[in-house]
Amino acid sequence: MRMVGLLAATVFLASVACVAALSYNIDWYSINSGGGVASSASYTLNATVGQPVAGFSTSSGNLHWIGFWAGDLPVPTAVSSISAAKLLVDGTYVSIAGQLATTAATDFTGFFYIEERDRHSGIRGAASDAAIAGVARGSVVNVIGTMGTTDSGERQLTGPMVVLVYSDTPLGPLGMPNRSLGGGSLPFGPAVKNGVGLNNVGLLVSTWGYVSAISGSDMLITDGSGDNVRVSVAGLANLPSQGDYVTVIGISSVTKFGADTLPYLLPRTRSDIQP
Secondary structure, eight states: OHHHHHHHHHHHHHHHHHHHHOOOOOOOOOOOSOEEEEEOSSOEEEEEOSOSOOEEEEOSSOEEEESSOOTTOOOOEEESSHHHHHTSOTTOEEEEEEEEESSOTTTSSSEEEEEOTTSSOEEEEEOOTTTTTTOOTTEEEEEEEEEEEOTTSOEEEEEEEEEEEEEOOOOOOEEOOGGGSSOSOOTTSOOOTTOOSSOOTTSEEEEEEEEEEEETTEEEEEOSSSSOEEEEOTTOOSOOOTTOEEEEEEEEEEEEETTEEEEEEEOSSGGGEEO
16 A cells, blocks of 8 residues: 555656646747738728827828828828918818927817917817827927818818827917907908908917906907907906906907907916916
């Protein structure tokens, strides 16, 4: 019996030694850039895996996609400037490269603004929060979207694809008296009531004046050079009082008041309104 037990113990130890001698290994395996097409009767999926960069680059007449499948998207019209895009009719699919964001993703809900470096033109982009996540004031972006017009008559890019390129120094505002806000009309742009000078809708600007009234989500200011200017104060706290003198930085926009199209200043945060 003792010999049988010893033999069993020897066999068991030998088995353990064999198991211990086994090595477990996961061979090196990587999924690099590449991919392909997967399709069914109703859907087609173009896929690329592992791309470190996604976006596009443009020149005055060409557009080059980088790092992802464009699918069956229409070929956008590459324009050299925002002002050129504003001359195109609604429904035109366009690409604009190298523009500076004048608003951050958190400044407004559902839209943002970009502007030319020389500040001669700016435009609104109607976009979801997810589409502009990470956009900051001074972000240099490439944008592809469809030209459209808001109910108030402001030109905008709808459903844009926004690619962050790099960060730069944020643009400062252009100072102007009340009567210059909005400016004259463009072929497809808004004509504000009593508008004079160059059209500046979409630009980051600053103006000043006495607070003449606060009505609902609007504050009215005047510097005596023209009609009262409406300033959006929706969601802002600790507002100035009637009679206070203020300087306001914001986006030059427009709003409808009855049949009239009026200049409308959009401060990005409460700090854009200063004594």
